[in-house]
Amino acid sequence: MLLQLTGVAAGYGSKIVISDISLAIHPGQIVALLGHNGAGKTTTLRGIMGLLPLRAGSIAFDGKALERIGVADRVAMGLRLLPEGRGIFPDLTVAENVEVVAARNVGPDATFGVADVYKLFPVLDERRATRAGSMSGGQQQMLAMSLAILGTPRCLLLDEPSIGLAPNLVERMFQQVHQVCRSHGMAAVLVEQNVAAALAIADRVVIMNNGQIVFDGSPDEARASNVWHYF
Amino acid sequence: MVWLQLLVNGLVTGAALGVVAISFALIYATTKIFHVAHAGVYTLAGYLAWSLASRGMPDLVSLLVAILCCTVVGALIQHQLYARLERRRATHLVVLIASLGALAVIQNVIAATYSSNILQFPVPWGSRVETFGSVRLTWTQILTVVLSVAAYAGTMWFAHRTILGKQIRAVASNPFLAEITRLRPQRIYVIVVAIGSAIVALPGVLVPLDLGLQPYGGVTPLLTATIAMIAGGVGSITGAFVLAVGIAVLQNLSLLVIPGEWSIGVTFFIFVIFMLFRPTGLFAKAR
Amino acid sequence: MAGPDPAIPSRTLPRDEGSPVTAPYLQAQGVEVAFGGLRALRDCSFTVDKGKITCLVGPNGAGKTTIFNVITGFLRPNDGHVSFQGRSLDGLRPQAIVAAGIARSFQNLRLFVDLSALDNVMVALPSQAGEEPVGALFRPLHVARAQRAQRERAREALAHVGLADKAGEYVRNLSYGEQKLLTIARLLATGAELLLLDEPASGLSAGALDGIMALLRRLQQEGKTLLVVEHNTRVVQQIADDVLFLHQGHLMAQGTPETIIADPALAEIYFGGAL
Amino acid sequence: MDFLYSYIILAEVYVLLGLSTNLLVGIAGIFSVSQAAVFGVGAYLVAHFLMTETLGFIPALVVAAAACIALNIVVTLPSLRVSGDYFVVTSFGIQLLATAVFTNWTNATGGANGLPGIPPPDLFGLPLESTGQLVILCSVAMAIGGLAFWLLMRAPFGRLLRAIREDELAVAAAGKNVLRAKVSAAALAGAFAGSAGGFYATFLSFVDPSSFDLDASILLLTMVVVGGARTLAGSILGPFLLLALPQVLTLVEIPTSIAAAMRQLIYGVLLILFMLFRPQGLAGEKL
Amino acid sequence: AETIRLGAILPLTGPGAVVGTQEMRGIQFAFDAVNAKGGVQGNKIDVVFEDNQAKPDVSVLSFNKLVDLQKVPMIFTGYSGPSLAMAPLATRKKILLINAGAQSDKLRNASPYLVNTLPSTGDEVAVMSKYLIQQGKKTAAVLFENDAAGIGGRDDFLDLFPKAGGTVLAQEAVQFGQTDYRPALLKLSAAKPDVLYVVITAGMVPLVQQLKQMNAGFLVAGTTFMADPAAIADPASNGIIHTQVQIDAPPDLSTAFKAKYGDDMDFFARQYYNAAQIMVTVIDKLLTEKKPITGENLHDTLFAIRSFQGLIPMEFKSNTATVPIGINKMENGKDVTLLKVTAE
Ligand SMILES: Nc1ncnc2c1ncn2[C@@H]1O[C@H](COP(=O)(O)OP(=O)(O)OP(=O)(O)O)[C@@H](O)[C@H]1O
Ligand SMILES: Nc1ncnc2c1ncn2[C@@H]1O[C@H](COP(=O)(O)OP(=O)(O)OP(=O)(O)O)[C@@H](O)[C@H]1O
Ligand SMILES: [Mg+2]
Numbered sequence A: 001m002l003l004q005l006t007g008v009a010a011g012y013g014s015k016i017v018i019s020d021i022s023l024a025i026h027p028g029q030i031v032a033l034l035g036h037n038g039a040g041k042t043t044t045l046r047g048i049m050g051l052l053p054l055r056a057g058s059i060a061f062d063g064k065a066l067e068r069i070g071v072a073d074r075v076a077m078g079l080r081l082l083p084e085g086r087g088i089f090p091d092l093t094v095a096e097n098v099e100v101v102a103a104r105n106v107g108p109d110a111t112f113g114v115a116d117v118y119k120l121f122p123v124l125d126e127r128r129a130t131r132a133g134s135m136s137g138g139q140q141q142m143l144a145m146s147l148a149i150l151g152t153p154r155c156l157l158l159d160e161p162s163i164g165l166a167p168n169l170v171e172r173m174f175q176q177v178h179q180v181c182r183s184h185g186m187a188a189v190l191v192e193q194n195v196a197a198a199l200a201i202a203d204r205v206v207i208m209n210n211g212q213i214v215f216d217g218s219p220d221e222a223r224a225s226n227v228w229h230y231f
Numbered sequence B: 001m002v003w004l005q006l007l008v009n010g011l012v013t014g015a016a017l018g019v020v021a022i023s024f025a026l027i028y029a030t031t032k033i034f035h036v037a038h039a040g041v042y043t044l045a046g047y048l049a050w051s052l053a054s055r056g057m058p059d060l061v062s063l064l065v066a067i068l069c070c071t072v073v074g075a076l077i078q079h080q081l082y083a084r085l086e087r088r089r090a091t092h093l094v095v096l097i098a099s100l101g102a103l104a105v106i107q108n109v110i111a112a113t114y115s116s117n118i119l120q121f122p123v124p125w126g127s128r129v130e131t132f133g134s135v136r137l138t139w140t141q142i143l144t145v146v147l148s149v150a151a152y153a154g155t156m157w158f159a160h161r162t163i164l165g166k167q168i169r170a171v172a173s174n175p176f177l178a179e180i181t182r183l184r185p186q187r188i189y190v191i192v193v194a195i196g197s198a199i200v201a202l203p204g205v206l207v208p209l210d211l212g213l214q215p216y217g218g219v220t221p222l223l224t225a226t227i228a229m230i231a232g233g234v235g236s237i238t239g240a241f242v243l244a245v246g247i248a249v250l251q252n253l254s255l256l257v258i259p260g261e262w263s264i265g266v267t268f269f270i271f272v273i274f275m276l277f278r279p280t281g282l283f284a285k286a287r
Numbered sequence C: 001m002a003g004p005d006p007a008i009p010s011r012t013l014p015r016d017e018g019s020p021v022t023a024p025y026l027q028a029q030g031v032e033v034a035f036g037g038l039r040a041l042r043d044c045s046f047t048v049d050k051g052k053i054t055c056l057v058g059p060n061g062a063g064k065t066t067i068f069n070v071i072t073g074f075l076r077p078n079d080g081h082v083s084f085q086g087r088s089l090d091g092l093r094p095q096a097i098v099a100a101g102i103a104r105s106f107q108n109l110r111l112f113v114d115l116s117a118l119d120n121v122m123v124a125l126p127s128q129a130g131e132e133p134v135g136a137l138f139r140p141l142h143v144a145r146a147q148r149a150q151r152e153r154a155r156e157a158l159a160h161v162g163l164a165d166k167a168g169e170y171v172r173n174l175s176y177g178e179q180k181l182l183t184i185a186r187l188l189a190t191g192a193e194l195l196l197l198d199e200p201a202s203g204l205s206a207g208a209l210d211g212i213m214a215l216l217r218r219l220q221q222e223g224k225t226l227l228v229v230e231h232n233t234r235v236v237q238q239i240a241d242d243v244l245f246l247h248q249g250h251l252m253a254q255g256t257p258e259t260i261i262a263d264p265a266l267a268e269i270y271f272g273g274a275l
Numbered sequence D: 001m002d003f004l005y006s007y008i009i010l011a012e013v014y015v016l017l018g019l020s021t022n023l024l025v026g027i028a029g030i031f032s033v034s035q036a037a038v039f040g041v042g043a044y045l046v047a048h049f050l051m052t053e054t055l056g057f058i059p060a061l062v063v064a065a066a067a068c069i070a071l072n073i074v075v076t077l078p079s080l081r082v083s084g085d086y087f088v089v090t091s092f093g094i095q096l097l098a099t100a101v102f103t104n105w106t107n108a109t110g111g112a113n114g115l116p117g118i119p120p121p122d123l124f125g126l127p128l129e130s131t132g133q134l135v136i137l138c139s140v141a142m143a144i145g146g147l148a149f150w151l152l153m154r155a156p157f158g159r160l161l162r163a164i165r166e167d168e169l170a171v172a173a174a175g176k177n178v179l180r181a182k183v184s185a186a187a188l189a190g191a192f193a194g195s196a197g198g199f200y201a202t203f204l205s206f207v208d209p210s211s212f213d214l215d216a217s218i219l220l221l222t223m224v225v226v227g228g229a230r231t232l233a234g235s236i237l238g239p240f241l242l243l244a245l246p247q248v249l250t251l252v253e254i255p256t257s258i259a260a261a262m263r264q265l266i267y268g269v270l271l272i273l274f275m276l277f278r279p280q281g282l283a284g285e286k287l
Numbered sequence E: 001a002e003t004i005r006l007g008a009i010l011p012l013t014g015p016g017a018v019v020g021t022q023e024m025r026g027i028q029f030a031f032d033a034v035n036a037k038g039g040v041q042g043n044k045i046d047v048v049f050e051d052n053q054a055k056p057d058v059s060v061l062s063f064n065k066l067v068d069l070q071k072v073p074m075i076f077t078g079y080s081g082p083s084l085a086m087a088p089l090a091t092r093k094k095i096l097l098i099n100a101g102a103q104s105d106k107l108r109n110a111s112p113y114l115v116n117t118l119p120s121t122g123d124e125v126a127v128m129s130k131y132l133i134q135q136g137k138k139t140a141a142v143l144f145e146n147d148a149a150g151i152g153g154r155d156d157f158l159d160l161f162p163k164a165g166g167t168v169l170a171q172e173a174v175q176f177g178q179t180d181y182r183p184a185l186l187k188l189s190a191a192k193p194d195v196l197y198v199v200i201t202a203g204m205v206p207l208v209q210q211l212k213q214m215n216a217g218f219l220v221a222g223t224t225f226m227a228d229p230a231a232i233a234d235p236a237s238n239g240i241i242h243t244q245v246q247i248d249a250p251p252d253l254s255t256a257f258k259a260k261y262g263d264d265m266d267f268f269a270r271q272y273y274n275a276a277q278i279m280v281t282v283i284d285k286l287l288t289e290k291k292p293i294t295g296e297n298l299h300d301t302l303f304a305i306r307s308f309q310g311l312i313p314m315e316f317k318s319n320t321a322t323v324p325i326g327i328n329k330m331e332n333g334k335d336v337t338l339l340k341v342t343a344e
């Protein structure tokens, strides 16, 4: 068991947004975390990363309880988040973006290194010297994805990675995630609204509604089920 | 040939001011904090060096110890004050006011310890004069230029060539992402304020060596440096340095055409006009 | 059913209320935009017909957002012209363009995160009493009364996008999808007749998406014209009357969704191989 | 009694200034450090009219306010091109230029010596000599100012300014005239500051440049932030608190030779603690 | 016996604090001595100090506070702006103001209740102008501080030096507290004057050092402010002359002062010490006459006594004391008095 959430509740101020979230993720597994807008998906990922205090329950990573572990140390243990919307350093060039993140997160024997980024997204190679913030929305999202996957974390939390990407890239990117998971045993939690694309690579589907898990099963079970009215 | 001496004097003053500006620029661009307490650190450097020098310490040792102490004080301000404020989600305006409070504390600790009198360094070699053609410079002035330019070059190299420098700029650009990619923004902030404080200790000692120490004397240089930083384009070290030199030269040369009582007002008014034509500063990168 | 030939110059046509057919509703002609050495738009010409939903598609970095920026006055093109209902928009400031009847949303949202959702919408309502200090100071009762009516209108706009129950919430406390919906509500509040939406559907869950598509349809029926940037092919197929295909700053094709999708060359660019 | 009255009058004058600063800096986000300059122009103008007996108090106040509206619009115009931090440069320049004018235009301002002997205010020919009468006058002025501020903030105008503070481009995209709104805010701030100047001059019966320098601008910012930026109550509480603080501090027993520096030091510490434990200010919006 | 409470409103923080602190010590030192000996006829004297940061509005607040809450009959002030701001209040409330530091000419007639224990700048300038012309220095340039004291001195010099027969070739201002005089000095020396007249209140050491660096060929002359002990001690100050408002402290007094505060008893400390002594004399007389200690009585009694033998003999023919003014020259670390004049 790589990541285990047990009865987690979290929220903002006095408001509890997610509650009783229990979830177990094995190494190499891709879990699609789906749900309507405002269901609490982002909140769940924030809780896992330690960006939000838990109100109840516990999270364990690799068998270690995460309660007293700060964000940076969770990242060091192998958790990584692709955040919603602001996943790049806009004032640095593309190359500097990659370099800075690689310096702290790519070990000597890590697999997905600087060169792989430019292989995955050739357009970034062309734009190495461009200020990242001046690229188009989609190009920025490619860079954000690259930063998140640099150094192959053990568990990658992806918050709507396909936003702003043209269809060809969505597919390429998902395949890449899939491939890295398969070859390196990276686990991924994939929050997506592009349900079809997510189901295509997911091993498991978890569906949230109003802050609670209402479905947990295989993609096929999900397709056959009646949970879709929640969206 | 008055203009030549004025120009050279402007360059000397400007070089020292430029170092204040780059140190402030480094801090401001990264932390977004209007760190006015920096003026206190600047002043503190001079007084510390003075204390040691007047107790017979070698001049170089006094300078180095002053730099070291300022580094610590800077780090403490960030770690004990600004970081706490950030955790309480204070706005920039609030942090500015807290920084004003910190400035008041430092200045008045100095005033209470050393009195408000202008103090002079017991450094006889400093006022020795060298003549270059019609230009006359003291040793202190020469030293100021040399060390300031070195500090500028060093900072440039640090920010753009070292990985720590790039990490600092990354944190400045997106602190949230920095947090989740293990760049540890809070640690970087402490480092940055510490480095900035170390840098500012240099002019903090050199300028009083020439012009004397006053407990409330750090504010004017800091304000001028701040203006230089902004006019140069926030985030640009070269911009901050060049504009600081520009202000000082302009202030010196302006005396040739306008009376001194108007020179400060007019100099900065020229900057107002300048800002209207370059609204994002001289060296700012296109957004 | 291709659009009118963009080569026909019509910019010089005077605005003629009697025969609106003569001037294209929105027309871009030979628009050029360069960022340093990068040519983001090259000789880009197209028209948008009144009352239609036109989708602007193309790979990432094709220049779609740049076109929006040019039309709405956020960016001066290096060359070329844009006209709306026969009237040139060249050199107009953004607020003047909104006044002329064109409003836009932003790909990166640009909401006022420290205001409530309701206030975000209310800011965009046109010509309100008390927007000037004189009115605010000297006719307070009138302003208060007008505000009540405006608040209703804003709530309506929020209800349209399904955010009625989030009216009082600070925007920074909304989820991404909720914020996206709010940008649409704010856009509606401007009352403009030509709406430019930059990726309205991305990040929306299926239910919200259906709601938005229905909303766009209804807006069309109410007589609005829409120009939509969208990567979601399903959305494009369902709502677009007309599709503009942009690639590397070139307008590659204009046509119905079917013809565009059927074009193998375009499909290769959009769905297929490398960039 | 006079002490209490003069404290109240002074605080009320600063409340008007606080409202002005709050509107410009807190609400509209135009970071101006030249508010004191506008305040000074109002004060000198009213002083001029009363001393030359060209106008009565109320007409003089109106003319001064009108002049300050015009002035503040001109002063703030750069902020329409220059946004955010960059405006600090222009307003700083303007503040310095104003100080130079106040100090050096001796014929009009009395120069550095100031203008003594300004007559007390009058209401339609009736002079208000006693401090008690002045308190009433200033309280009425403050009440009018507060009411105006409140009306503005609850109207769409207030919302527009808040939105402008967050994202000017998005406001323009919503079809609003950013320029006009900013100019209006500047005009209102000018009216508040200018009339505050009139009350100040007639109450003190003396004006000199030191009341209108950069320090005064910064004190205003501090008052607004300590009171609670962006709120009406904050602009009222801040001045009353910060003017009382030094008076209270004199009650603390400290050996005289360092007493003053110690008091300033305590002031600094209090400022820091206050910001740490109540970053939103006395009456601020919850953060 | 009771405690007699007096007030003092001085700049104790901010840039003016250098002077203000010395002034405060002068007062404190004088009254401490009196109180140690049992006070004036058994009555202790207590002084309440207020910090006005040299600002007029704060001064008015402090004035009202001292008068209303502490009921003080007299207040020591310094700095012309604050004194001028308080003058009308003093007239109205009949509170005696004693200024022993500021020299602006405007203070002479600001209020009948404002008494100056030192001559105004104009007096010093008149003495120096005459002396310079006698020495054959006919052309001058002026370096002045851009504040009340400096501008006042400049105006006096522009008026009086030509009257004495000289010509002013150039003038240049520096900001208060700013010690980089080089640009101004360069510009002034380009005018090639016989003498440079300096009206600056602080930062003398940098000034003399920068003058030396320029290696200028003119004579340097100044006011009482020139006599900064550190500047006198600096070899670079050799040959500088200045007027000196006479006020001497006996050696044992200076020693005791230094022992207590660690600083020399400078000009301002002596002035306020002296002013405090004057008050003691006046209060003593009032107590003897069994009159209440009010501002009005203090004022009347001061003029009734008229002549005081404090640190220097002093006579009040008007609100401003008549005191001898010396012309001093700095030589080898000493300040030597060349002659003494009494200005009219
Ligand atoms: N301010 C800018 N400075 C420099 N280059 C820019 C700027 N804005 C856009 N570009 C470049 O122009 C090109 C077109 O950008 P644009 O944002 O219009 O693309 P887009 O079609 O909207 O793409 P996406 O679907 O990814 O949002 C891109 O290559 C981008 O990097
Ligand atoms: N900072 C915050 N403060 C208060 N409430 C918040 C905050 N962030 C999110 N919420 C609320 O919590 C709920 C869940 O938000 P969350 O961002 O987790 O949703 P989500 O599932 O990621 O939705 P989306 O698909 O729209 O991104 C929403 O109703 C949202 O309004
Ligand atoms: Mg989300």
Ligand SMILES: [Mg+2]
Pocket: A136, A137, A138, C064, C065, C066, C107
């Ligand atoms: Mg785009």
